[in-house]
Amino acid sequence: MALEISALVFDAYGTLFDVHSVARKAEALYPGKGDALSRAWRTKQLEYTWLRSLMGNYEDFSRVTLASLEWALESLKIVPGDADKSALFDEYRKLAMFPEVPAALDSFARARPLAILSNGHPDMLEAVVEHNRLRNLFRGGVLSVHAAKVFKPNPATYHLVEERLGVPRALVGFVSSNGWDAAGAKAFGFKAFWVNRTGQPVERLGVRPDAVVPDLASLAEMLAK
Amino acid sequence: MALEISALVFDAYGTLFDVHSVARKAEALYPGKGDALSRAWRTKQLEYTWLRSLMGNYEDFSRVTLASLEWALESLKIVPGDADKSALFDEYRKLAMFPEVPAALDSFARARPLAILSNGHPDMLEAVVEHNRLRNLFRGGVLSVHAAKVFKPNPATYHLVEERLGVPRALVGFVSSNGWDAAGAKAFGFKAFWVNRTGQPVERLGVRPDAVVPDLASLAEMLAK
Structure with missing residues (x-):
């Protein structure tokens, strides 16, 4: 793609x-x-x-x-x-990854830096990342909206990514299983990939994600092309 | 009360x-x-x-x-x-009132001006108010958040009431069957009355309504005391 x-x-x-x-x-x-x-x-x-x-x-x-x-x-x-x-x-604090996630993340990480942007409090994120031994994989950082004191999909939350990673929004790919989060990211100016794990209708929020995939393995395949 | x-x-x-x-x-x-x-x-x-x-x-x-x-x-x-x-x-555009509403509104209107503040587009509100012949009852006006270009519970929506009615927020009683709307109104500085028609738990949003009533008849009784 x-x-x-x-x-x-x-x-x-x-x-x-x-x-x-x-x-x-x-x-x-x-x-x-x-x-x-x-x-x-x-x-x-x-x-x-x-x-x-x-x-x-x-x-x-x-x-x-x-x-x-x-x-x-x-x-x-x-x-x-x-x-x-x-x-x-x-x-x-101890959630498991979806089965396809570890291999997909390895594939993504070979080509570019990865980061997390979550509503989670930094302590909660720290714990679950540590539990899954993912610290070294997310070179771009584990970002919490707590720094913006507002939750997604407020643009100030997506702005944290630009600020912390120093990458302009048009060059950021944002991946979420929440249709509204993908819409918020797209409206902000990211490339948005919606992981539609449960076959939901696309959200009618005035923007469409750049791609809809059933899981992260499909996204890895798509981005490798 | x-x-x-x-x-x-x-x-x-x-x-x-x-x-x-x-x-x-x-x-x-x-x-x-x-x-x-x-x-x-x-x-x-x-x-x-x-x-x-x-x-x-x-x-x-x-x-x-x-x-x-x-x-x-x-x-x-x-x-x-x-x-x-x-x-x-x-x-x-043609919703009916709940059965207790007409008598309760008459009772409320004897003591003070009444108004509506709704997410509804002005055309939708106009139609349903007209359908129920309520125009003359709402002397304070039928206000739509459309004037603020944002929806409840954003404070700018409740501010329309102060602006249009010229009544300071502490003297405004706000009535909603939506717990989150009552919370938003209370956080703004209104007196908030939650009409809990379906026996829901109170919303945990950092504020509590001034009163919880099962319907408007109970509120009319309470305010008449």
Whole structure:
């Protein structure tokens, strides 16, 4: 594919790291409600990042994640045990990569620097990157929106990439499994690759990603051409 | 209740006007899928208002509503007939009020000016207000965020109320059935009344509404004390 790309930047949760283990932990704690809990939690977590950003009332992703967990538990009428909330939250620190990710990242890294740009608090990102021994692979850095005090898809978050990597936006490839994140990146001026893992319709947000792929292996193949 | 309130401002959809007829229309068009469609539509509609506001990429509520409808139809693998989309969209122009609303509004209006502040495009609001013959009741005006070119809960939207009504924010009572809207209004500095029609948990957004009521009749009772 004839795209000039000087750096590849990845979203973290859902794109590199599989959040499925959160649902598994939830199911272990609350049999029959794990799936509903993890879906309500994730939906509310995203809502809170958008709403707080819009209200001009930023709070870091760890707190947003705990606040949304509390909402989700109450919505399902679950009264959590003392240690449940930290046990669920801690799952985010040790998420596994999707199976195709390690090989794809190796392939990407041969051609250009890689980086992460995530809503995650720096501590959460540090932990999950360390857990997966990815530190050396992300030469471009592990960037958190915490530095901009606002969440994606606010342009100030994507601007962190230009600032930290010193690469102009038109030469940045941005990879996300969230359609809205790919749209935000595209609107900012990145080349946007949407990893549509679950066959969702493309988001109607006024821009289209440069490519839609089912997983990172397909993206590696596409970019190697 | 000892609250000094010089003007009462209402959210429209879901607060005054029951969007249930949209689901009924959807069910008539696509038997067995009406409920899923209207829920996916509403969720995506709100997401798009937040995402576009965050991206700095405002588009008016009519277009957002149609774009989210297209997404929702595709997500349910529905291929709509030629006239379906406008038929569904047109439901927004003729929504009915919740049963308790007319009497409650009459009671509110005896003590202070009333207004609407809605995400809706001015044309959509005009139509539904006219349909329900409410024009004379809202002496404070029917305000659309369209004037601010950003959606709720951005503070610029609530600021329209101060600007147009000339009432300082601390003396404005704001009424919404959306917990996040009540939170946004409260964070802005309004007195916020959350009409929790469906027994949802309170939103964890760093502020709490001044009161939570199950419907507008209860609010009328509370404010009359």
